[in-house]
Amino acid sequence: xxxxxxxxxxxxxxxxxxxxxxxxxxxxxxxxxxxxxxxxxxxxxxxxxxxxxxxxxxxxxxxxxxxxxxxxxxxxxxxxxxxxxxxxxxxxxxxxxxxxxxxxxxxxxxxxxxxxxxxxx
Amino acid sequence: xxxxxxxxxxxxxxxxxxxxxxxxxxxxxxxxxxxxxxxxxxxxxxxxxxxxxxxxxxxxxxxxxxxxxxxxxxxxxxxxxxxxxxxxxxxxxxxxxxxxxxxxxxxxxxxxxxxxxxxxxxxxxxxxxxxxxxxxxxxxxxxxxxxxxxxxxxxxxxxxxxxxxxxxxxxxxxxxxxxxxxxxxxxxxxxxxxxxxxxxxxxxxxxxxxxxxxxxxxxxxxxxxxxxxxxxxxxxxxxxxxxxxxxxxxxxxxxxxxxxxxxxxxxxxxxxxxxxxxxxxxxxxxxxxxx
Numbered sequence: 001x002x003x004x005x006x007x008x009x010x011x012x013x014x015x016x017x018x019x020x021x022x023x024x025x026x027x028x029x030x031x032x033x034x035x036x037x038x039x040x041x042x043x044x045x046x047x048x049x050x051x052x053x054x055x056x057x058x059x060x061x062x063x064x065x066x067x068x069x070x071x072x073x074x075x076x077x078x079x080x081x082x083x084x085x086x087x088x089x090x091x092x093x094x095x096x097x098x099x100x101x102x103x104x105x106x107x108x109x110x111x112x113x114x115x116x117x118x119x120x121x
Numbered sequence: 122x123x124x125x126x127x128x129x130x131x132x133x134x135x136x137x138x139x140x141x142x143x144x145x146x147x148x149x150x151x152x153x154x155x156x157x158x159x160x161x162x163x164x165x166x167x168x169x170x171x172x173x174x175x176x177x178x179x180x181x182x183x184x185x186x187x188x189x190x191x192x193x194x195x196x197x198x199x200x201x202x203x204x205x206x207x208x209x210x211x212x213x214x215x216x217x218x219x220x221x222x223x224x225x226x227x228x229x230x231x232x233x234x235x236x237x238x239x240x241x242x243x244x245x246x247x248x249x250x251x252x253x254x255x256x257x258x259x260x261x262x263x264x265x266x267x268x269x270x271x272x273x274x275x276x277x278x279x280x281x282x283x284x285x286x287x288x289x290x291x292x293x294x295x296x297x298x299x300x301x302x303x304x305x306x307x308x309x310x311x312x313x314x315x316x317x318x319x320x321x322x323x324x325x326x327x328x329x330x331x332x333x334x335x336x337x338x339x340x341x342x343x344x345x346x347x348x349x350x351x352x353x354x355x356x357x358x359x360x361x362x363x364x365x366x367x368x369x370x371x372x373x374x375x376x377x378x379x380x381x382x383x384x385x386x387x388x389x390x391x392x393x394x395x396x397x398x399x400x401x402x403x404x405x406x407x408x409x410x411x412x
Contacts, residue, residue: 085281090294101290103281110285116200117289 002120003027007037007060008052017050020108024121034058038066045072048120053082053089061096068097077118081106122151126170133173138186138266139322139347153188160184187267191342194232195286197239202337202366205389207243210364214332215257217362222257227331229321230339231263234274234314238306241313242292262328264319271316277306321351325358332360338368345376352377356392365390
């Protein structure tokens, strides 16, 4: 089973994402901000990361930049999942190494389509 | 709506669009036709059917048929047909048309346009990698029964939800512009597609010949004679070295010999030369059976 790290400061979003991704046969780990997510990745790199942008301590963009510098940090497929839905944010995310981008609100079909797009399913 | 009203509606839908509405689907008719009744200030669905009986060719009848058709679609739906288009169909057709450099594509049930635009995006992306393709002219004709959905398709405007179902984020960024809460596909992609209202029960011959026909997820709504009739009439419009793509739940097998499945290319069919030799008798016969 592949592992997906769900990074979001909202427990509700983490719960919804967990339910969807477990339905797609992922094992789920959770983090509330970029710092926690980076710690989790230093311990073990997941196959997939569903990543919010705006979070306390360290935001998703900063986390992604640091993740890609870790040994093996280019491995996880990173799918942003954020309310930032403008072209400038999407372009920045892709430039920093995001593989896909979900604009909230989202549902199971969108998550499934995006994970398929990057070869996770 | 009385059982008699529902029977009238089912018969009308079948005659006008080929759509087969199962006897147990009265709930579907009611949920889809209530908005039509409201739009036309009609008090009940019984009254709506009464008006259809009196004026079978009214705008109300058109709106009724359009409301009952299913327009579910999204960009690069099912992925596989688009892989076939990029990896099998286009290379073969580009080689076959190196003289006239013109390739005609027909999306026979285009709905809100995601299918023809997906094909246009593939062509545009390939042309950037292979400059020789730029010398080719690609005509994409997109038809649908419903004028309303084609209006939406022409506008090329999609909701945030629609652009996230199947469209890779890089293509969204490259070919769409954000308009408030919606996204509009670029003018150069819109210009690659011509939209036209067409009932699949009507004559296809004015459309001319095509190298590729995408007729996906529409035959499933037809009864068997209508499926046969439509497939045989598509066969008459398709080039000898052309291709037909059907939906995942559709096939030609057991319906017509005019096409044969391509081995290891699920959902993709090519004209059957053996059946062409039998034309026009065998194929016209199939069409007559369906009339």
